[in-house]
Amino acid sequence: MKKILIVDDEPNIVISLEFLMAQNGYYVRIARSGEEALELVPAFMPDLILLDVMLPFRNGFEVCQNIRARKELSDIKIIMLTAKGREADIERGKAAGADSYVIKPFSTKELVAKVRELLNEE
Amino acid sequence: MTYKRRFITGILIILVVPLSSVILGTLGFWLQLGPDDKTFLFTLIDHNRIYIFLSFLIFTGILGYIAKWMLFQYFIPLQKLAEDAGILKSAERLYTIETKGAKELKQLAVILSRHAYEIKELRENINEKIRQAKNDLEEEKNILTSLVSELNDAIIICNNDGKIVLFNHHAYQLCDDPDADDFQNRIGIGRSFFKIIPSEIIRHALEEIDHKFRQGQQNAYTQLVYPLPSRVSARIRIIPVSKGKEKIGFIVIMHDITAELDKDLKRHEMVESLIDTTRSSVAGIRAAIESIISYNEMQEEQRVRFNNVILEEAKRLGAFVNETIANYKDYFKLNWPMEQIEGQSLLNLLHLYSKTISDLKLEVKDPENGIWVSVENFSFIITVLYLLRQISTIAQNTISLELNNENNFMYLDILWKDGILNHDQFNQILANPVDLNNVELPFSANDVIQRHNARIWLNLSENNLHSIRIMLRAADAVTESVKKKQIIYGARPEFYDFDLFTSDNLDEEWETRRLASLRFVVFDLETTGLNPSDGDEIISIGAVTIVNGKILSDRYERLVNPRRKLNKVTTEITGISDAMLQDQPALDKVMPSFHAYCEDAVMVAHNAAFDMRFLKLKEKQLGFRFDQPVLDTLLLSASVHVTQESHSLDAIAERFGLTINGRHTALGDAQVTAEILLKLLPVMQEKGITNLQQAYQASKKTYYARIKY
Numbered sequence: 001m002k003k004i005l006i007v008d009d010e011p012n013i014v015i016s017l018e019f020l021m022a023q024n025g026y027y028v029r030i031a032r033s034g035e036e037a038l039e040l041v042p043a044f045m046p047d048l049i050l051l052d053v054m055l056p057f058r059n060g061f062e063v064c065q066n067i068r069a070r071k072e073l074s075d076i077k078i079i080m081l082t083a084k085g086r087e088a089d090i091e092r093g094k095a096a097g098a099d100s101y102v103i104k105p106f107s108t109k110e111l112v113a114k115v116r117e118l119l120n121e122e
Numbered sequence: 123m124t125y126k127r128r129f130i131t132g133i134l135i136i137l138v139v140p141l142s143s144v145i146l147g148t149l150g151f152w153l154q155l156g157p158d159d160k161t162f163l164f165t166l167i168d169h170n171r172i173y174i175f176l177s178f179l180i181f182t183g184i185l186g187y188i189a190k191w192m193l194f195q196y197f198i199p200l201q202k203l204a205e206d207a208g209i210l211k212s213a214e215r216l217y218t219i220e221t222k223g224a225k226e227l228k229q230l231a232v233i234l235s236r237h238a239y240e241i242k243e244l245r246e247n248i249n250e251k252i253r254q255a256k257n258d259l260e261e262e263k264n265i266l267t268s269l270v271s272e273l274n275d276a277i278i279i280c281n282n283d284g285k286i287v288l289f290n291h292h293a294y295q296l297c298d299d300p301d302a303d304d305f306q307n308r309i310g311i312g313r314s315f316f317k318i319i320p321s322e323i324i325r326h327a328l329e330e331i332d333h334k335f336r337q338g339q340q341n342a343y344t345q346l347v348y349p350l351p352s353r354v355s356a357r358i359r360i361i362p363v364s365k366g367k368e369k370i371g372f373i374v375i376m377h378d379i380t381a382e383l384d385k386d387l388k389r390h391e392m393v394e395s396l397i398d399t400t401r402s403s404v405a406g407i408r409a410a411i412e413s414i415i416s417y418n419e420m421q422e423e424q425r426v427r428f429n430n431v432i433l434e435e436a437k438r439l440g441a442f443v444n445e446t447i448a449n450y451k452d453y454f455k456l457n458w459p460m461e462q463i464e465g466q467s468l469l470n471l472l473h474l475y476s477k478t479i480s481d482l483k484l485e486v487k488d489p490e491n492g493i494w495v496s497v498e499n500f501s502f503i504i505t506v507l508y509l510l511r512q513i514s515t516i517a518q519n520t521i522s523l524e525l526n527n528e529n530n531f532m533y534l535d536i537l538w539k540d541g542i543l544n545h546d547q548f549n550q551i552l553a554n555p556v557d558l559n560n561v562e563l564p565f566s567a568n569d570v571i572q573r574h575n576a577r578i579w580l581n582l583s584e585n586n587l588h589s590i591r592i593m594l595r596a597a598d599a600v601t602e603s604v605k606k607k608q609i610i611y612g613a614r615p616e617f618y619d620f621d622l623f624t625s626d627n628l629d630e631e632w633e634t635r636r637l638a639s640l641r642f643v644v645f646d647l648e649t650t651g652l653n654p655s656d657g658d659e660i661i662s663i664g665a666v667t668i669v670n671g672k673i674l675s676d677r678y679e680r681l682v683n684p685r686r687k688l689n690k691v692t693t694e695i696t697g698i699s700d701a702m703l704q705d706q707p708a709l710d711k712v713m714p715s716f717h718a719y720c721e722d723a724v725m726v727a728h729n730a731a732f733d734m735r736f737l738k739l740k741e742k743q744l745g746f747r748f749d750q751p752v753l754d755t756l757l758l759s760a761s762v763h764v765t766q767e768s769h770s771l772d773a774i775a776e777r778f779g780l781t782i783n784g785r786h787t788a789l790g791d792a793q794v795t796a797e798i799l800l801k802l803l804p805v806m807q808e809k810g811i812t813n814l815q816q817a818y819q820a821s822k823k824t825y826y827a828r829i830k831y
Contacts (some may be wrong), residue, residue, distance in 0.1 A: 009404060012406040012435055013409060016413050016428070016431065017409065019417075020413060023153065037371075054398070070644060075404055079298045083402045084397075085401070103768055104401040104404070105404040105405035105408040105409070106405060106408075109416075
């Protein structure tokens with residue numbers, strides 16, 4: 001069973017994401033801040049992270065960069081979720097090393113498809 | 123004195139030469155004679171002694187008469203003629219020369235008088251021409267200054283040294299920091315603009331313009347945004363001023379964009395947060411709904427959770443929209459170029475243009491006085507005319523037009539009797555393009571109403587009196603802008619001084635600069651007493667600035683808390699009481715602004731030794747140095763009017779016919795001292811005192827200069 005870490009501080013979206021991923025057969029854990037995510041990642045070793053950009057204290061870009069800076073975590077796929085849809089933000093996400101950048105609101109089907117694709121399950 | 127001595131010498135020579143020749147001749151004759159002849163001569167003289175005595179008397183008499191005749195006919199009249207000729211040269215009024223001397227001298231006097239008359243005529247002629255030319259120039263300058271002062275932008279013109287030559291009220295307001303009590307950043311004629319914007323920035327801008335110019339760009343200028351010391355963000359345009367090929371200065375046009383920037387920033391902020399929040403909420407709702415739809419067999423508990431998510435996010439979204447509208451309502455306003463127009467004028471315009479519509483009988487009711495509306499004249503008037511034309515095709519009788527003010531909204535009503543217009547027709551009229559003389563314009567009445575943030579509706583009444591009502595916003599900003607204008611009129615000492623363009627080089631030594639080109643700060647102190655070393659303190663400082671022979675409106679006046687009681691005499695003389703000083707700042711708070719005010723200027727005071735002693739004593743304590751040159755009007759007056767007895771402020775003022783407003787107030791005394799200096803400067807120039815060095819030397823020479831400071 002592949003593992004997915006959801007990093008988002010908004011409970012209302014987390015409910016859906018958690019349900020969605022669980023329904024699709026993934027083992028899901030939640031982190032509600034960047035700090036929590038960085039603590040959790042080395043132990044949990046998820047296959048993929050759904051990472052929100054707007055997190056308190058430490059934003060998603062920083063968390064992404066931090067993970068990408070560590071070799072042992074290099075296999076982890078990262079999808080950034082954000083309400084910031086401006087070109088500059090998308091560029092910023094790519095620069096941080098995200099595998100994909102999904103703008104809210106998104107289609108749940110497409111998100112699931114993207115997750116599958118990145119995990120080579122399709 | 124000298125002419126008397128010359129006269130006496132002349133007389134003596136005249137007397138001595140013939141007398142001594144007679145005596146010498148007689149002596150030679152006497153020595154030649156033998157003893158008998160001598161005896162004979164004695165007898166002869168003895169017999170005729172009366173004749174000899176008489177002839178001697180007659181001889182001296184004639185000599186004396188000749189001397190007197192020469193004295194009154196030639197010596198005295200000649201002397202007077204010389205003096206008169208000297209006066210002729212400098213006299214303002216007509217001066218006639220008369221003489222009682224010899225005929226030739228009388229002729230000379232007539233010739234001189236004639237010349238004097240001609241000189242006077244000529245001088246008057248020239249003066250009149252100069253006056254005329256000055257008036258013309260002054261008038262042109264006045265037109266320019268009023269023009270500049272009425273402009274909506276802030277304008278400052280500077281010479282190459284950054285000295286301000288002209289500025290307007292807007293510029294003053296923009297640069298003035300109301301919170302700061304110092305003259306550091308205040309603009310004024312002759313003050314340096316580089317305190318507002320550093321010279322490097324201006325130079326850079328001018329170089330850039332030069333570069334553009336060399337590339338063949340005409341009318342080149344540079345624009346930049348710069349935060350002024352008054353914490354105003356200004357859009358600044360810099361344009362060089364040229365005289366032929368030579369650059370002699372630059373024009374700075376400033377526009378306050380603080381509000382604009384703030385508005386842009388707020389708008390940006392609003393858009394960002396609107397996008398982000400909406401996206402997050404919609405994402406939550408969409409994900410929840412899609413989950414519910416895709417997973418029908420979902421547990422009840424899970425479904426309730428999703429329902430709650432949807433409800434919560436939908437509420438959040440609604441609340442957020444309301445919040446945004448409340449927080450940013452000022453930033454939703456459209457930036458349509460509205461103009462404020464008085465109700466009566468608007469109706470007059472409509473009435474005037476409505477005459478182009480055939481078959482229209484329009485009656486315009488006069489609105490209340492003082493009603494103002496905010497409209498974009500062109501589109502609004504065209505639209506109302508368009509509506510009138512549409513109504514005129516259905517109305518049977520006269521159409522009337524009214525403008526009313528109700529609860530801060532303006533209602534423009536088009537009223538008519540008989541002739542039905544149904545709501546569909548009305549909506550069609552509003553949606554169709556507005557046409558003007560059968561030419562369709564690229565907007566509809568709806569567009570125009572929307573742009574004005576106005577509302578329009580149709581009122582159909584049962585008694586056949588129908589109306590179209592347009593609800594407009596009242597122009598609330600009118601009073602403010604009218605007030606602003608009045609301030610400009612009231613405060614138009616907005617000087618210019620174009621002579622600054624030809625000012626001396628700044629780097630030249632103080633000493634050798636022409637007095638006329640210097641910036642003077644003329645000041646006066648009121649004190650608790652006469653001895654600063656015994657603890658007497660400054661209680662008031664007044665100062666005015668002179669640039670190019672003009673006293674500027676930029677005056678300095680401060681009361682100072684001496685932190686000690688005043689004695690009765692001080693209060694009597696100065697009119698300043700303890701109570702007046704109680705809440706005033708102490709000297710250490712006042713001195714920075716006074717020091718800044720005096721910067722780059724020669725300090726001038728009447729009996730400067732006294733005032734400088736007070737300032738010098740405080741220098742160490744306050745950490746300021748007044749090391750610029752100091753001039754004393756008392757010494758200067760004494761050096762040019764040697765024969766005058768008194769050089770007190772009152773005496774000099776009276777001599778020059780100046781009135782003192784507020785004697786023994788610091789500003790009053792400073793003002794009159796400045797006026798005295800302006801009177802003294804030309805007199806000094808005549809005496810060859812044209813620079814500071816010479817002024818110092820002249821001051822030192824005078825009797826009073828023994829007091830050292």
